[in-house]
Amino acid sequence: MRNExxxxxxxxxxxxxxxxxxxxxxxxxxxELNFDNKPSLMGSADATFHGDDSLYNPEEMLLCALSSCYMMSFFYLCSLKNIEIVGYSDEPIGMIKVNPNGSGQFEEVTLQPSICIKHKDAKEIEVIFNEAHDYCFIARSCNFNINHAPKIDYY
Structure with missing residues (x-):
């Protein structure tokens, strides 16, 4: 595998x-965002920032990128330990601080996955989910706090 x-x-x-x-x-x-060999995606600023709330905004897309990358990193770690995940969904919440000059930044994101596992220890799954931070390319690139609040159920 290539390094870059x-x-x-x-x-x-x-x-x-x-x-x-x-x-x-x-x-x-x-x-409009264009991708090679994929459908285009229309976006706008959030309505709070004079955008169109019927279109995707960059803040939502950052949450999408972070949540999905975390999930894939978690799945990778589960595959190494032969842990069977039978369901996974997430509802991340991001908090942005807007500065007096109009600039802003994410202060924190909380990932809230619901994870359904087959015959394993929930504590081990929480540990693996926390380890996913070290494997998630997007999380490793962020300069804000990323919190975890997984809910684990058994199949």
Whole structure:
């Protein structure tokens, strides 16, 4: 396996330039994400930040990337220990702090997976889930706290 991988997308602004009541420029915050050999995805800023709430926003997509990468890292570790997972879902929650100048950042994310396992110790599953942080490419790239609140059931 190679040690380096490159990922590439295309982003094209699809919004309009308008002016407000004070004649200040306003950019409609709609864009299209393009991927090789995959469907395009329309996005916008969150409605709180003058975007279209019917489209995906970057904050949601960050949660998607983190949650799915964590899941795949967890599955990898379970496969090494021959642990059978029969169900997995997650409802991550991210908290953003907006600064007085309008900038902002994620302060923390809490992953809340519901994990259904077959004949194993729940404590061991929690340990493995916590270890997934060290394998998750997205988590290792984040500079905010990532908390875990897994709920474990048996099949």
């Amino acid at each position: 991988h490159t990922y590439k997308i295309g982003l094209e602004w699809k919004g309009k330039l308008t002016t407000d009541k004070r004649n200040r420029l306003r950019y409609e915050r709609i864009y």
